[in-house]
Amino acid sequence: MNADILNTSTILSTNVLVKNNSIPYEIIDQEINPYVDQWEAEGKFPAHKIFKILGTAGFLGVNKPVEYGGLGLDYTYNVAVAEELGNIRCGGIPMAIGVQSDMATPALARFGSHELKEEFLLPSIMGDKVACLGVSEVGAGSDVSSIKTKAVRKGDEYVINGGKMWTTTGTQADWMCLLANTSDGPPHRNKSLICLPMNLPGVHIARKIDKLGMRSSDTAEVFFDDVRVPCKNVIGQEGMGFTYQMIQFQEERLWAAASVLTTMDNIIQETVQYTRQRKIFKLPVLYHQAVHFRLAELQTEVELLRSLIYRATALYIKGNDVTKLASMAKLKAGRLARELSDSCLQYWGGMGFTSDVLVSRVYRDFRLLSIGGGADEVMLSIICKYMDTLPKN
Amino acid sequence: MSGRVLVGVKRVIDYAVKIRVKPDNSGVVTDGVKHSMNPFCEIAVEEAVKLKEKKLIKEVVAVSCGPQQAQETIRTALAMGADRGIHVQVTGKDYETLGPLQVSKILAALAKKEDAQLIILGKQAIDDDCNQTGQMTAALLDWPQGTFASEVSMEGDKLKVVREIDGGLEMIKINTPAVVSADLRLNTPRYATLPNIMKAKKKKIANVNPADLGVDLTSRVEILRVDEPPQRQAGVKVETVDDLVGKLKDTGRI
Numbered sequence: 001m002n003a004d005i006l007n008t009s010t011i012l013s014t015n016v017l018v019k020n021n022s023i024p025y026e027i028i029d030q031e032i033n034p035y036v037d038q039w040e041a042e043g044k045f046p047a048h049k050i051f052k053i054l055g056t057a058g059f060l061g062v063n064k065p066v067e068y069g070g071l072g073l074d075y076t077y078n079v080a081v082a083e084e085l086g087n088i089r090c091g092g093i094p095m096a097i098g099v100q101s102d103m104a105t106p107a108l109a110r111f112g113s114h115e116l117k118e119e120f121l122l123p124s125i126m127g128d129k130v131a132c133l134g135v136s137e138v139g140a141g142s143d144v145s146s147i148k149t150k151a152v153r154k155g156d157e158y159v160i161n162g163g164k165m166w167t168t169t170g171t172q173a174d175w176m177c178l179l180a181n182t183s184d185g186p187p188h189r190n191k192s193l194i195c196l197p198m199n200l201p202g203v204h205i206a207r208k209i210d211k212l213g214m215r216s217s218d219t220a221e222v223f224f225d226d227v228r229v230p231c232k233n234v235i236g237q238e239g240m241g242f243t244y245q246m247i248q249f250q251e252e253r254l255w256a257a258a259s260v261l262t263t264m265d266n267i268i269q270e271t272v273q274y275t276r277q278r279k280i281f282k283l284p285v286l287y288h289q290a291v292h293f294r295l296a297e298l299q300t301e302v303e304l305l306r307s308l309i310y311r312a313t314a315l316y317i318k319g320n321d322v323t324k325l326a327s328m329a330k331l332k333a334g335r336l337a338r339e340l341s342d343s344c345l346q347y348w349g350g351m352g353f354t355s356d357v358l359v360s361r362v363y364r365d366f367r368l369l370s371i372g373g374g375a376d377e378v379m380l381s382i383i384c385k386y387m388d389t390l391p392k393n
Numbered sequence: 394m395s396g397r398v399l400v401g402v403k404r405v406i407d408y409a410v411k412i413r414v415k416p417d418n419s420g421v422v423t424d425g426v427k428h429s430m431n432p433f434c435e436i437a438v439e440e441a442v443k444l445k446e447k448k449l450i451k452e453v454v455a456v457s458c459g460p461q462q463a464q465e466t467i468r469t470a471l472a473m474g475a476d477r478g479i480h481v482q483v484t485g486k487d488y489e490t491l492g493p494l495q496v497s498k499i500l501a502a503l504a505k506k507e508d509a510q511l512i513i514l515g516k517q518a519i520d521d522d523c524n525q526t527g528q529m530t531a532a533l534l535d536w537p538q539g540t541f542a543s544e545v546s547m548e549g550d551k552l553k554v555v556r557e558i559d560g561g562l563e564m565i566k567i568n569t570p571a572v573v574s575a576d577l578r579l580n581t582p583r584y585a586t587l588p589n590i591m592k593a594k595k596k597k598i599a600n601v602n603p604a605d606l607g608v609d610l611t612s613r614v615e616i617l618r619v620d621e622p623p624q625r626q627a628g629v630k631v632e633t634v635d636d637l638v639g640k641l642k643d644t645g646r647i
Contacts, residue, residue: 056586062587
C-alpha cells in the first residue's frame, strides 16, 4: 500500500513537470484551439498537420522505444500528456490523438518485428503517418471475439475480406492496426493483428459517419475487397491478435479516463465564471447554495477519479495487471463525464443549449465515453468477473 | 564574442486568464490562477538560444526572481535551450512589492558575478507593463542599451539592434557588454519539446538570496488601491453625419 503512495508521487511530479511547463498547452493554444470551431463544422481536423506538430514535439511516442523515435519514458508520462490534452476545446481531437499515440501502437511496439516497426511505428511516432485502429465491426463491438473480417493465407500474402466500423481518423489514415481472423479455430486464438496500408487496392472508405458529438474527429466505415497484404505485416505471432488486443485495452482505458479529467475541471471552472456574473433574482446564480454545493460535489468526484487513475497507473508501471482498476476508471469516467456535463449545462440556462458555448459541445462529446473504448456494460462484466459474481454455467 | 548571456524570465498570470481584483482592492487574485512565462521573456529566451545555436555566445543563463514557483518558469527556459538557471529567492511582502528597481539591481549584481557579456530581457511584463527593468539595469551597470529590439545581430564585438520606435524603425550599433530588451517581432519562440523538457530536468538551478548579492529590496512605491477599469458605457447611434457632428459639439468633444 505504501509503495502505491510513493509511486503516486512520481505521477504527481510528472504531471507537475508537464502541466506547469504547459508545453502541450502552448501547441494546443496556438495550433489547435483557434481552429476547433471550424473543424467541428467541417467534420474533420487535419490529422497529418497536427500529428506532425505533436510528433516533432515528442508527444506521440512518450512510452515507446527510443530506437523508433519514442522517449522511452514510463506510462505515467502518457497519463500526464492525456490530462494536458483535455485543454483542447472538444473531445474529438484528443480522442484521435489517443488512437495515434496509445491505441493503435502498443501491440506493435511490444510485439512487432523490427522491419514492421521501422515501416509503421517510427513514422507514427514522428507524426509522418496517421494510424487508425480496425477492431469493431458493424456486427461486433463489445463482442470482439465475434468479428467476421477474414485474412486468408495465399502464398506469402493474406487476402482480406470484410469491413470495419467506427474507425477514428479512418478517412485520413495511412495505415490501420487491423484485427482479423487468420484461421479457423477457437475465437480467442484464431485472430491476428496486421499492419494494413490504407492505400492498397480493395480498401474502400465507404462513408464518413455523421455523429452526435466528437464531430471534428472523422469516423469511417471501411470495406475490404480482396485486399492483399504481405504475411510479414502480422504483428508478433499469428493467432495471438486477440490476446495482444486485450493487453492493449488496459492502456487504452486508462488513457481514455485520464483524457477527460482536465476537460471536466475546465467545464466546472467555466461554469463557475459564468454563474458568477450571470444574475438571477438580483443575485449571481453561483450564490445559490444548490449551485455552488453541486459544483463542489462534482469537483470532489473528479478528484476521486483522478486518484483512481493515478493509483492504477502507479501499479501498472510496476508490472501489475490493472485490468480491474482500469475498467473501473473507464466506467467511472464515462458516468461522471455525462453527469457533470449535464449538471453544468443546466446552470448555463438557455445559453447552455446553444452552440456558442463549450459546455454544450462537451455534453455531446462526452456521451460517447460510456459506449466507445469498451461500453459501461463490458466494464461492469469485467469487474464482476474479478469479484467472482458472474453466473456460473 | 563568446561569453555568457543572462536572460531574465518573469512568472506572470497567463495572458488568457480573466483578471479579477481582490475584494479588498489590494491587488489582483493570484491564488489558483494559471501562471506562465511572460510572453516577451519567451522571446528573449528564444533570441539567446538562437545566438548560442549560431555559436556567437557560449552559455545561456536564465534568471527569475520570486518564490518557489519561479523555478517552473526557469525550467521552461531550460526546456527551450537555456543551459542553467538562477533562482533569486524573494517571498512574502518583498515579493509583493518587487519591482523593476529591485530586479534591475539584482540583475546588475548577477551580471557582474557571472561576468555576463549580454543581458536580454523582455521589453515589459504583461502584469505591470512597466518597461523599466532593461533600462534601469543598463544604467546601473553603465552599459549601452538596445530596447524594443525587433532584430539583433553581432558585428565583431559590436551589437547591431533594430529598434521599434513610434516613428518606425531605428538602427543602432552599440558596444558590448550591453542590455537588450525584446519586442514582439524579434522572433517566434519555439515550442519546448517533451525530450527537451526531460533534458531540462537534469540542468542545474542555483538558489541565491538578494542579501548575498548586496541588494536592498525596499520598495519606494506603495500600492494604495487597485480597481477594475470603469465599465464601458453604451454608445449612442445617430442617423446622419450632421447629427454626429452636432452631438460631438454638444458634448464638448470638438
